[in-house]
Amino acid sequence: MGLVADASSVPLRNRKEHRLIIASIHGGGHVLDATAVVAGYGGKTILQRLDLHIRAGEIYALLGANGAGKTTTLSLFLGFVTPNAGRVRVHGIDPVTQPDEARRHLAYIPENVALYEHLTARENVAYLLDLAGQGGDPGAIDAALAAAGLAAAAYDRRVAGFSKGMRQKVAIALALARRVPALLLDEPTSGLDPQATAEFNRLLGVLREQGVAVLMVTHDLLSAADVADRIGFLDAGCLLEEVGAAGADRFDVRALHRRYGGQAA
Numbered sequence: 001m002g003l004v005a006d007a008s009s010v011p012l013r014n015r016k017e018h019r020l021i022i023a024s025i026h027g028g029g030h031v032l033d034a035t036a037v038v039a040g041y042g043g044k045t046i047l048q049r050l051d052l053h054i055r056a057g058e059i060y061a062l063l064g065a066n067g068a069g070k071t072t073t074l075s076l077f078l079g080f081v082t083p084n085a086g087r088v089r090v091h092g093i094d095p096v097t098q099p100d101e102a103r104r105h106l107a108y109i110p111e112n113v114a115l116y117e118h119l120t121a122r123e124n125v126a127y128l129l130d131l132a133g134q135g136g137d138p139g140a141i142d143a144a145l146a147a148a149g150l151a152a153a154a155y156d157r158r159v160a161g162f163s164k165g166m167r168q169k170v171a172i173a174l175a176l177a178r179r180v181p182a183l184l185l186d187e188p189t190s191g192l193d194p195q196a197t198a199e200f201n202r203l204l205g206v207l208r209e210q211g212v213a214v215l216m217v218t219h220d221l222l223s224a225a226d227v228a229d230r231i232g233f234l235d236a237g238c239l240l241e242e243v244g245a246a247g248a249d250r251f252d253v254r255a256l257h258r259r260y261g262g263q264a265a
């Protein structure tokens with residue numbers, strides 16, 4: 001169980017301070033940390049000295065053209081791709097040498113969330129929590145489903161009929177119930193209508209408030225600009241530019257679209 005996730009038990013006014021304490025424990029507060037990573041498949045190098053550092057309570061959107069290496073970056077943190085050089089850490093844990101331990105501190109939500117179709121939303125979260133070795137009490141599961149924004153009327157419905165947005169809410173409820181310090185998202189808003197996208201973005205705000213470090217791979221520049229604290233642009237395995245939501249490098253969506261629209265979209 002991650003320390004950062006315990007932020008939920010900290011009174012709201014103290015959470016920022018709590019995050020700063022946790023940040024100091026984890027070397028600069030980088031829950032997701034890749035330093036000078038070179039990685040690829042077989043003899044082919046895909047990531048070229050990638051540096052990516054994401055703090056507790058930060059939402060980072062990674063954009064880039066098809067084949068730029070975005071999914072490979074997620075696979076690095078999941079321990080499915082081994083770097084040829086450089087260093088990767090998840091909550092201070094090396095996913096190469098301790099993949100199971102690293103994954104215990106991560107939730108990964110793929111583009112299409114896979115759930116047990118014949119089980120209800122509540123049953124899915126309970127069962128998947130059990131599989132993760134973290135059985136939760138029913139009250140905690142309901143609280144997670146509520147925090148994820150699933151309508152109470154859907155808790156006891158089989159997920160077979162759920163939309164993509166509802167499935168994501170179940171997956172996020174599971175991440176909240178597991179109290180993971182880091183969340184990886186692959187194309188979360190593709191196929192969502194504008195209302196579901198806005199709802200999803202609000203949900204990411206809840207994760208931020210809980211101190212979760214979020215890495216979101218997306219082609220959706222508008223949504224990234226709406227919700228992210230930082231946006232990074234990957235091109236042929238290199239991070240071309242990083243822009244922030246605040247300060248001097250605050251992002252200007254129009255300018256970003258002019259520069260990267262053709263690549264990101």
Ligand SMILES: Nc1ncnc2c1ncn2[C@@H]1O[C@H](COP(=O)(O)OP(=O)(O)OP(=O)(O)O)[C@@H](O)[C@H]1O
Binds near residue numbers: 041064071
């Ligand atoms: N398992 C694999 N074995 C060999 N090559 C792979 C493998 N997975 C990805 N690649 C190659 O690595 C490169 C980067 O792929 P990756 O999926 O990381 O890109 P991406 O930025 O996520 O692209 P997209 O936006 O299309 O999902 C591509 O050239 C791809 O063909």
